[in-house]
Amino acid sequence: MTSSLLPTYARFNLAFERGEGAWLYATNGDKYLDFGAGIAVVSVGHCHPHLVKALKEQGEKLWHVSNLFEIPQAEKLGARLVAESFADLVFFTNSGTEAMEGAIKTARRYQFVSGHPERYRIVTFQGAFHGRTLASVAAGGNPKYLEGFGPPLEGFDSVPFGDLAAVKTAITRETAAILIEPVQGEGGIRVATPDFLEALRALCDAHGLLLIFDEVQSGMGRTGKLFAYQHSRITPDIMGLAKGIGGGFPLGAFLTTRKVGACMTPGTHGTTYGGNPLATAVGNALLDVVLGEGFLAHVVKIGASLGQGLAELQRRYPDVIEEVRGTGLMYGLRVVGAVGAFVNTALEEKLITVPASDNVVRLLPPLTVNEVEIALALTRLNAVAEKISAQAKRAQRGAA
Numbered sequence: 514m515t516s517s518l519l520p521t522y523a524r525f526n527l528a529f530e531r532g533e534g535a536w537l538y539a540t541n542g543d544k545y546l547d548f549g550a551g552i553a554v555v556s557v558g559h560c561h562p563h564l565v566k567a568l569k570e571q572g573e574k575l576w577h578v579s580n581l582f583e584i585p586q587a588e589k590l591g592a593r594l595v596a597e598s599f600a601d602l603v604f605f606t607n608s609g610t611e612a613m614e615g616a617i618k619t620a621r622r623y624q625f626v627s628g629h630p631e632r633y634r635i636v637t638f639q640g641a642f643h644g645r646t647l648a649s650v651a652a653g654g655n656p657k658y659l660e661g662f663g664p665p666l667e668g669f670d671s672v673p674f675g676d677l678a679a680v681k682t683a684i685t686r687e688t689a690a691i692l693i694e695p696v697q698g699e700g701g702i703r704v705a706t707p708d709f710l711e712a713l714r715a716l717c718d719a720h721g722l723l724l725i726f727d728e729v730q731s732g733m734g735r736t737g738k739l740f741a742y743q744h745s746r747i748t749p750d751i752m753g754l755a756k757g758i759g760g761g762f763p764l765g766a767f768l769t770t771r772k773v774g775a776c777m778t779p780g781t782h783g784t785t786y787g788g789n790p791l792a793t794a795v796g797n798a799l800l801d802v803v804l805g806e807g808f809l810a811h812v813v814k815i816g817a818s819l820g821q822g823l824a825e826l827q828r829r830y831p832d833v834i835e836e837v838r839g840t841g842l843m844y845g846l847r848v849v850g851a852v853g854a855f856v857n858t859a860l861e862e863k864l865i866t867v868p869a870s871d872n873v874v875r876l877l878p879p880l881t882v883n884e885v886e887i888a889l890a891l892t893r894l895n896a897v898a899e900k901i902s903a904q905a906k907r908a909q910r911g912a913a
């Protein structure tokens with residue numbers, strides 16, 4: 514079928530008509546176990562009744578009024594995010610890239626109003642992903658995403674992930690901030706150690722820099738804490754959120770302290786849609802679920818089962834899976850062969866996974882996934898590994 518959509522994606526020839534919890538029902542009648550969750554977005558499962566109810570109720574009352582007026586749903590969601598985090602102030606967006614764009618602008622403007630207009634550069638990390646606007650692709654630094662789009666936005670200094678000495682070397686009198694994903698998502702589920710994050714905090718404090726965490730993928734319970742930074746003893750100055758925050762409704766946010774956020778006075782930044790009544794009504798419903806009794810403990814417990822099962826799978830098929838990494842319900846399998854072949858074979862087994870860089874296949878199930886579904890996913894992954902292992906052996910024999 515010829516598509517009218519801009520060809521920016523090599524899409525699978527597969528569409529879905531219905532979703533429930535961790536399950537997706539395809540238009541061809543097949544049923545898939547969804548360990549991609551729309552790339553870590555559908556955090557409480559497809560069509561969670563509490564979210565559907567909130568969407569319907571708000572949808573019948575009021576969708577949008579613009580940020581020229583008070584929005585009680587946004588005030589409420591903002592206050593709740595503040596109560597659960599280091600932050601005092603929240604700005605709502607429609608996506609992760611806008612959250613990071615706002616975070617970057619805030620860091621630069623904070624330095625500007627603090628008497629350091631020369632500080633505009635941001636230290637970033639190789640393998641990072643911060644979105645697709647011109648600022649966020651420059652921050653991500655991935656040459657594939659920069660090629661052909663003109664001069665990249667100036668002011669980002671990329672260093673190897675986890676390399677503290679390189680960070681120190683990259684800091685100059687023009688540096689405004691350090692920007693990092695506590696767990697790199699698109700980069701292949703690379704987890705920064707709490708020690709590393711704490712060392713970055715110390716560097717920022719010593720040099721008057723701001724620490725920005727991109728928790729667009731790692732936030733909202735994905736790692737077993739509401740925010741990944743809570744596994745360490747430090748807090749950032751600015752944090753971007755999106756993906757899981759709306760459970761499938763387009764919503765993002767960046768959070769900051771009063772000290773930093775005070776520089777963003779009326780007129781300095783804006784959004785037409787961001788934080789509208791419909792989006793933030795759903796965001797509040799999502800938070801009801803994620804902050805519910807025992808929810809994050811469930812993520813930790815079920816994540817441990819998944820991690821254990823994946824480690825066993827890796828031991829059984831070292832010829833297919835080189836490494837398992839991750840935390841909570843955010844796991845990556847570094848595969849020996851092609852990521853695409855693994856993801857496709859998993860689809861044949863009716864299991865949805867997500868490719869990432871660094872030859873990694875991501876497993877990002879809804880946080881509501883249960884033990885039975887974890888066991889089933891592991892059975893299917895075993896079948897995938899078995900198929901790929903057998904294929905590789907046949908190819909080897911053929912070559913010999």
Ligand SMILES: *Cc1c(COP(=O)(O)O)cnc(C)c1O
Nearest residue numbers: 608609610642643644698729730
């Ligand atoms: C997905 C992602 C983004 C971009 O979010 P969009 O909603 O696609 O704009 C930014 N940062 C991280 C860490 C992400 O995973």
